[in-house]
Amino acid sequence: MSHASLQQYLANIQNTKFKAFLGQSGGYVCFENTSNKQFTLSMEAVLNGVKDLLDNLNYFAPIRSYDEKPWRETGGTYFKDLSLNSMVTVQTKPTYTTFSKIICWSNNLPYCGDNLIPIDKIELENAVLKLQQLVASYIPKLPLKEKDRNLNPIHSLNELPKPFILLAGISGTGKTRFIRKQAEEHNVGDANFCLVPVRPDWHEPSDLLGYVSRISGTQYIATKALKFIIAAWRVVAPDMNADGMGELNLAAPPYWLCLDEMNLAPVEQYFADYLSVLESRKFENGQYSCEPLLDKSIFAMTFVNLKADLGIDAGETGLWDYFCKHGIALPPNLIVAGTVNMDETTHGFSRKVIDRAFTLDFGEFFPNDYQAFFTGQALPKVFSYSQLTHATQNDLSSSFDTDGTKTVEFLESINAVLKRTPFELAYRALNELLLHVACFNPQDSKALQAVWDDFMMTKILPRIDGDDDKLRLVRDNGPTNLLGALVEVLEVSLNEIWAEGETRVDFFRSAHDGNEINDIPCRSRLKIKWMKNRLDTNTFTSFWP
Secondary structure: OOHHHHHHHHHHOOOOOOOEEEOOOOOEEEEEOOOOOEEEEEHHHHHHHHHHHHHOHHHHHHHOEOOHHHHHHHHHHHOOOHHHHHHHHHOHHHHHHHHHHHHHHHOOOOOOOOOEOOOOHHHHHHHHHHHHHHHHOOOOOOOHHHHHHHOOOOOOEEEOOOOEEEEEOOOOOOHHHHHHHHHHOOOEOEOOEEEEEOOOOOOOOHHHHOEEOOOOOOOEEOOHHHHHHHHHHHHHOOOOEOOEOOOOOOOOOOEEEEEEOHHHOOHHHHOHHHHHHHOOOEEEOOEEEOOEEEOOHHHHOOOOOHHHHOOOOOOOHHHHHHHHHHOEEOOOOEEEEEEEOOOOOOOOOOHHHHHHOEEEEHHHHOOOOHHHOOOOOOEEOEEEOOOOOOOOHHHHOOOOOOOOHHHHHHHHHHHHHHOOOOOOOOHHHHHHHHHHHHHHOOOOHHHHHHHHHHHHHHHHHHHOEEEOOOOEEEEOOEEEEHHHHHHHHHHHHOOOOOOOOOOEOOOOEEOOOOOEOOOEOOHHHHHHHHHHHHHHHHOEEEOOO
């Protein structure tokens, strides 16, 4: 599947009175009527049209054989894209035949002629998938810092320090919607968003990565998530071949894989392969490497139609050859986001999962403001993937903490409290904190403390839970509580934002007009106070409600 293969397909069609071809950039399709007048539609308009066919199949299916009046009226009613809607009402049959050709191409079918359009459900679903991939592939190769030119004007681009985030909170706060909107902001349709509902019976990685059919033994059952990972590779590594990834398109949009209700099943079991491979990601000297998520041994087995089952087009020899030689790794533009509800129906997260994730208490970072429901609530900033995996001093050079010494001292003071407890931190935590500083790039001491404050909320406090005994510290001057000891340290380390009435910048939201929000209170102060009150009342506490 590619611009070139669709162009060739259209050029090879003989049994048609309506010529069609792609524009030079591939971003739009040109077609002619019987008078040789030319018309154009963007490929995004075509994608929207195929979605409308699928959504309104009960109205279009009876007229799959061409009849001008019903097609003109039905298309004018149900095609929501304005350019397509106007086109189908004045150039009905040229538009009809163009859609028929593209749907046939999407399903590897010979063109069925000018009087028939293949619009069964499966055929349309395949067409949506192929067109999403095609639309996404038109993003030009630009340096990473220039990607914001593809965003809505009110936004700028912000890099996530980790491509695995957990969005935790009560039901109905907008966690899944947040992920979908993040994907939409990059203006490539639905190509870069995939929703995978997690089932309670998932206990091993095949539920995400696929498995060998137990019936035939000769077919690999590919999952929606695996095909989405391949789609992300297709866009970020268009020159991939057996020898390597080629030149990466690091202007490619982030591909958001949303695992909905992620902790309905034990994450450590079905997500084990991802958690292991995630730590092997590495950007070095402009090159990206990662251990395979799906080993190359799968491609050495004699499966029937494996290439097609993975959604790889016959013409994508480079992509296929790379996977056969190296396996399928995590693409650099993939962001996995899990939505999480913490209640009696779900599983908790171990510290090894939290250590590898970027955990957001959604209600704390994106609070629902009822009073601003009609007048315009604050907007989440737009996030993308980062090219940083292992922090260096050079990565910090543009921030207030130019050599990282202040950040190292901060984490040392925190770890001194956590020493010899189950919550003690290791080298990974320091690397993660330095990546936070590099990505959010604070420009003064108050903003640097705000980064540390958010790190407490996303990495340290989510790891802490237990009763009075577990949270008791033994010191030379007598026993004390771990949360109380953290407060003593943070009062000094976060002295510019800690006190009640002090405020800090918000790195995750902008005001409705796009301006910075600078008036939020210290998040960790409020959270620790809540956790301490809970411990005093119930003799047990945790980060989660």
